[in-house]
Amino acid sequence: MEENVKQAFNQGNLRANAAYEMGRRRFTIDPITRLEGHAKVDIYLDNQGDVERAYMQVPELRGFEVFSLGRPAEDMPQITSRICGVCPTAHHMAASKCLDDLYQVEPTSPGRKIRELVYNAFMLEDHALHVFVLGGPDFIVGPEAPPAERNIVGVIGKVGLDAGKKVLSARRRVRELIAYFGGKVVHPVLGLPGGVSKPLDPADLPRFKELANDAVEFAEWTVAILKQIVLGNPDYVKMITSDAFTHKTCYMGMVDEQNRVNFYDGKLRVVDCNGKEVCKFDPRQYRDYVAEHVEPWSYMKFTFLKQRGWMDFVEGPETSIYAVAPLARLNAADGMPTPKAQAAYEEFFKVLGGKPVHHTLANHLARAIEMICAAERMQELVNDPEITSPDVRRVPTAVPKEGIGVVEAPRGTLFHHYQTDERGCITMANMIVATQNNAARIAMSVERAAKGLIKNGHVTEGLLNKVEMAFRAYDPCIGCATHSLPGHLPLSVHIYRPDRSLLRELKQG
Amino acid sequence: MPLLVLGLGNDILTDDAVGLHAARHLARHFDGSHEVHVLETMEMGLALLDFMAGYRNVILVDAIQTGTAPPGTVHEIDPDTVPRLAGRTPHFLGVGETLALGRLLGLPMPERVRIFAVEVADPFTLGTQMTEPLQRALPAVIAAVTAAALEMRSASPPSPRAELAAP
Numbered sequence: 001m002e003e004n005v006k007q008a009f010n011q012g013n014l015r016a017n018a019a020y021e022m023g024r025r026r027f028t029i030d031p032i033t034r035l036e037g038h039a040k041v042d043i044y045l046d047n048q049g050d051v052e053r054a055y056m057q058v059p060e061l062r063g064f065e066v067f068s069l070g071r072p073a074e075d076m077p078q079i080t081s082r083i084c085g086v087c088p089t090a091h092h093m094a095a096s097k098c099l100d101d102l103y104q105v106e107p108t109s110p111g112r113k114i115r116e117l118v119y120n121a122f123m124l125e126d127h128a129l130h131v132f133v134l135g136g137p138d139f140i141v142g143p144e145a146p147p148a149e150r151n152i153v154g155v156i157g158k159v160g161l162d163a164g165k166k167v168l169s170a171r172r173r174v175r176e177l178i179a180y181f182g183g184k185v186v187h188p189v190l191g192l193p194g195g196v197s198k199p200l201d202p203a204d205l206p207r208f209k210e211l212a213n214d215a216v217e218f219a220e221w222t223v224a225i226l227k228q229i230v231l232g233n234p235d236y237v238k239m240i241t242s243d244a245f246t247h248k249t250c251y252m253g254m255v256d257e258q259n260r261v262n263f264y265d266g267k268l269r270v271v272d273c274n275g276k277e278v279c280k281f282d283p284r285q286y287r288d289y290v291a292e293h294v295e296p297w298s299y300m301k302f303t304f305l306k307q308r309g310w311m312d313f314v315e316g317p318e319t320s321i322y323a324v325a326p327l328a329r330l331n332a333a334d335g336m337p338t339p340k341a342q343a344a345y346e347e348f349f350k351v352l353g354g355k356p357v358h359h360t361l362a363n364h365l366a367r368a369i370e371m372i373c374a375a376e377r378m379q380e381l382v383n384d385p386e387i388t389s390p391d392v393r394r395v396p397t398a399v400p401k402e403g404i405g406v407v408e409a410p411r412g413t414l415f416h417h418y419q420t421d422e423r424g425c426i427t428m429a430n431m432i433v434a435t436q437n438n439a440a441r442i443a444m445s446v447e448r449a450a451k452g453l454i455k456n457g458h459v460t461e462g463l464l465n466k467v468e469m470a471f472r473a474y475d476p477c478i479g480c481a482t483h484s485l486p487g488h489l490p491l492s493v494h495i496y497r498p499d500r501s502l503l504r505e506l507k508q509g
Numbered sequence: 510m511p512l513l514v515l516g517l518g519n520d521i522l523t524d525d526a527v528g529l530h531a532a533r534h535l536a537r538h539f540d541g542s543h544e545v546h547v548l549e550t551m552e553m554g555l556a557l558l559d560f561m562a563g564y565r566n567v568i569l570v571d572a573i574q575t576g577t578a579p580p581g582t583v584h585e586i587d588p589d590t591v592p593r594l595a596g597r598t599p600h601f602l603g604v605g606e607t608l609a610l611g612r613l614l615g616l617p618m619p620e621r622v623r624i625f626a627v628e629v630a631d632p633f634t635l636g637t638q639m640t641e642p643l644q645r646a647l648p649a650v651i652a653a654v655t656a657a658a659l660e661m662r663s664a665s666p667p668s669p670r671a672e673l674a675a676p
Contacts, residue, residue, distance in 0.1 A: 067521070067635035082521050082551065083635070133555060152555075153609050164614055171555070 041467055041493045043450050045503065049457025052498075054450035055295075056443060056471060068429035073102055073400060073420050077191050080416065080431070089122035089178065089188055090409035093264065094416040096191025101284065102403025102418060103193040103396035110389035111195025116264045117208075117381040118181050118190060119407070123263050124215055124374040125174040126410040127326075127367045131222055132167045135475055139230050139364055143239065143469065159225060170218045173211050180204065195393030202388040212382045215375035216340065223344055223368045230365065231351060240361040241352070244452055244466070245473065248273035248315040248358050249441050250305060250322035253329035254408045255280075260337040261329050261373060263408040269332045270305065272317050275356045278305065283406035286415055290432070293440075302440040303432060313444050321444070324412025324437040325474065326366035331356035336369070338376035344369045360445060360473045367410075400424045409434045411475050438474050445470040454495070457503075464493060464506050512662045513564040513619075514539075514654065515557075516549040517571040523636040524580070524629035524643045527650065528570040531627075534651045535658065544662045557607050558616070566661045567619040569604065570654055573626035580630035581646025583653050588622045623661070625654055 046052040068079065076098065080091035093115065100107060107115065130136060133152045141154035149157070156164035181198055182188030190196050200208070230236045239245070255269045256262045268286070270278040281289050291306035304310050308320035315321075322328070330349075336342040348369055349355045352362055381387055405416045412434030419428040435442075449470040453460040493506040516532025519525040529549045536547040548560060561567050573584060588604045604622065611618040627650050630640045639647075 062633050063635040079521065082519065129555065151606050153606060153613060156610075156613060161613070164610070168555075168558075168614065172559075 041446055041450070043454065043493060043495045044500070045454070045457060045495065045497060047498050049455070051447070051451045051454050054443075054447040056446045064431060065429050068418075068426045071426050073099060073403075073418055073424045073426055074193070076416070076418060076426070076429070078189065081188055087126065087409055087411070089119065089126075089182075090407060090414055091416075092182070092188045092191055093119050094405045094407045094409075094414045096193070096405065097265070097407065098403040098405030098416040098418055099191070099193035100403070101405055102400045102420060102424075104398040105194040105394055105396035107195040108389075108391050108394050110199070110386045111392040111394070112265075113381055113384060113387050114181060114196045114198075114200060114392060115191060117200075117378060117387065118178055118188075119264050120374040120377045120381070121174050121177045121215075123410055124219065124371050124378070125171055125178070127371045127374070128167065128171060128174075128218075128222065130410070130475055131226070131364065131368055131371070135472055136226075136364055138469065138472070139236060139361075140225070143236075158229075163225075166218065166221075170215065174215065177208060177211060192393060193396045197393070199390045199392045200388050205382065205388055209379075209382045212375065212379040216372065216379055219368070219371035219375040220340065222371055223365075226365050226368050240359050244448060245360045245445070245470065246358045247323075247360065247441055247444055247448075248317075249319055249444075250278060251328035251331040251356060252322045252324050252413055252437065253332035254283075254406070254413065255333050256337060258337075259334035261333045261335075261341075261370070261408075262337065263370075263374070265407075268406070268413065270322055271332050271356065273315070273319070273356065273358065274317055275331070276317075279307065283415070284404045286404065286406065286417075286432075290415075290437075292432075292436075300439050301436060302443070303437050304440065313440060313447070315444070321440040322437065323441045324434055325363060325410075326370050327357060327360070327363045328412065329408060330366050330369065336373050338373055338380070340376055341369060341373035344372055360441075360470075363473055363475070411435060412437050435474070442471050442474050445473075459495065459504065459506075467493060510565045511542075511544050511546050512566045512568065512658060513561065514545060514547045514568045514570065514658050515560055516547070517551075517553065517569060518549075519551050519632075521635055521637055523631045523634045524639050525572045525632035526637075526639060527572050527627045527629060527643055527647070530639070530647055531570045531625075531650050531654055534647075535654060538655060539658070545658050555607065555610075557604065558611050561607070561619055561622070562611055562616045564619050565621070567622045568654060568657055568661065569622065569624045570650070571624065571626050572629045572632055574629055574632060578628045580628050580640065580642040581649070582628040583646075583650055584626045584628065586624040586626050588624055621661070623657055625650070625657070 041054060041056045043054045044052045064083070068076065071079065077092045077095035080095045081088035083091060096115065132140075132155055137150045137152065137155050140158055141150045145154065152164070178188065181196065182190035190198070230240070250270050250272050252268060252270045254262050254266045256266045259269060267280050268283055268289070269280040270289075272278050279289055289306055290303050291310070292301035292303050293310045294301055304320040305322060308318070311318070311320050313321065330345060336345045348365060349357065352359065399422050400420045402419045403417070407414055414434055415430075415432040417430040418426055420426055446467055449467045450463070453463045453466060494502060495504045497503045514532060514535050516528040518528040520529050532547055532549040539545040539547055550556065550560060575584070578584070588608065604624065608618050608622065627643070627646065630642055
């Protein structure tokens with residue numbers, strides 16, 4: 001778009017929004033649906049009544065940097081883990097690694113292994129929660145099922161009461177492990193620069209070994225269920241592989257020395273839509289590889305591959321847009337680090353037509369395969385003789401200045417970056433969260449859904465459901481905004497005429 | 510069987526902490542009480558199952574943003590009317606579903622749940638101090654929840670008569 005056209009567009013957009021804001025106050029709307037913190041999709045029609053652009057916005061967490069300024073860097077693992085009740089351990093680990101880098105101290109080997117054990121336990125638990133409670137019910141119960149049944153209760157109706165008990169029991173035991181090392185699951189106090197705060201008592205090892213063995217079995221059972229229910233149903237396979245849910249973008253994920261998936265540490269690797277390596281870099285160099293693009297219509301910053309430059313929301317071998325999260329990690333790696341996960345990985349690409357897989361909804365199965373990987377890695381770690389060593393921390397002595405810490409969070413690559421004064425007090429704090437890495441692709445998915453469902457000004461019924469499925473597949477992390485009652489994120493869709501006046505509003509929630 | 514008062518919220522998200530502040534006050538008020546247990550959590554969804562299981566009566570105190578009432582307004586929400594969240598949410602299992610799930614799995618779930626939701630002005634900015642309207646409203650929030658706790662405490666044994674005296 002030309003600069004002057006863009007300006008006019010934005011002015012019109014602002015006026016339309018202002019008009020809408022004014023008008024809204026005159027309506028009496030059910031308090032439950034009329035939340036400020038809602039996902040908002042704006043759809044702009046052209047003169048033919050077809051979709052010109054569609055945008056999605058979610059509530060934004062504000063004030064992170066200001067809040068952090070002047071605080072001791074050692075507080076960051078606690079502060080950042082409190083930002084969000086959904087992925088506290090991911091923030092805690094990224095922040096702990098950031099402190100290692102800030103104080104230029106390498107954790108001791110047992111300290112690192114305990115961190116990895118806790119982190120893999122967290123990945124397993126969070127993924128299980130998503131598969132059975134949050135996103136998975138769409139598939140396990142069925143995308144056409146009434147919304148009231150697409151939840152864990154519906155899942156139990158489908159796979160049985162014992163399965164429900166199994167899920168809750170596995171979750172509880174994994175959380176016990178996290179709490180053993182970190183205290184509260186939501187406020188873990190575990191990572192310190194150079195290691196962790198608590199060793200594993202050899203007397204407690206047997207129960208964690210048993211847990212790890214059960215975890216592997218649980219993860220394999222999960223994959224088997226998804227394969228049976230999802231891949232065994234031709235309608236589901238058709239939907240997963242349909243154009244509506246397919247985008248050819250680049251993929252980013254963390255890999256070890258052999259380019260295998262690693263959640264805790266390694267290099268970041270990016271492949272293009274043909275699976276060819278675009279770049280592989282030390283996370284400390286992220287600023288040379290990842291840049292943020294600002295669109296006038298959104299406060300969300302869209303990350304893209306810096307060396308390719310921003311090229312708008314386009315697909316194909318040249319695109320600078322990349323995705324993160326389970327499917328992206330599997331695509332960006334050459335394999336899995338553990339045998340059972342590797343077997344599931346090979347089958348995944350075979351069934352879905354080769355690598356890379358571009359179907360967003362395949363994230364659900366990829367997530368379950370990662371559960372196997374996390375459980376097997378737990379098994380390896382609890383059987384490592386070093387895991388009960390008391391040597392869990394190396395005390396740092398260097399003067400702090402700047403640190404960068406990156407992990408693979410359940411929802412994708414998570415960057416923490418701090419600068420401090422010589423006393424270790426924060427002078428700059430930046431985070432790139434997983435959902436930001438996925439934001440551009442989410443925007444494309446929402447637009448694709450809108451384009452398919454609005455023609456000549458006619459809005460097909462079911463638009464809300466399809467738009468919602470398009471973004472939920474990414475499991476966008478908006479937990480920090482969804483805490484307040486009723487705890488979910490209502491969706492509203494606004495459709496604007498070419499003159500930017502509001503044509504229609506649709507709401508769900 | 511004791512009553513559980515559970516404060517929900519995030520203590521570094523400005524007004525989102527209101528449920529936690531109320532719970533902290535009630536915890537002091539009911540300190541040592543065998544009839545009223547007061548807890549707070551930053552967790553949500555499925556985690557509420559762990560907290561609520563085993564109690565016959567539960568009061569939840571949380572933040573809400575409806576945009577239809579001035580900040581500080583205390584809404585009382587019937588858990589049955591909290592929409593069945595179904596597949597709508599990426600991260601959350603509603604109170605209604607949590608109760609249904611617990612019952613389905615044969616866990617001892619509460620018979621009665623009352624939800625007090627305080628209208629907030631800003632639950633999105635990182636900060637440890639609530640906005641001024643919420644600070645002003647806090648005593649009224651505490652009074653409303655305390656009154657409900659006293660009423661439900663006395664209602665939980667067979668005696669139906671409400672007792673309003675302080676413990």
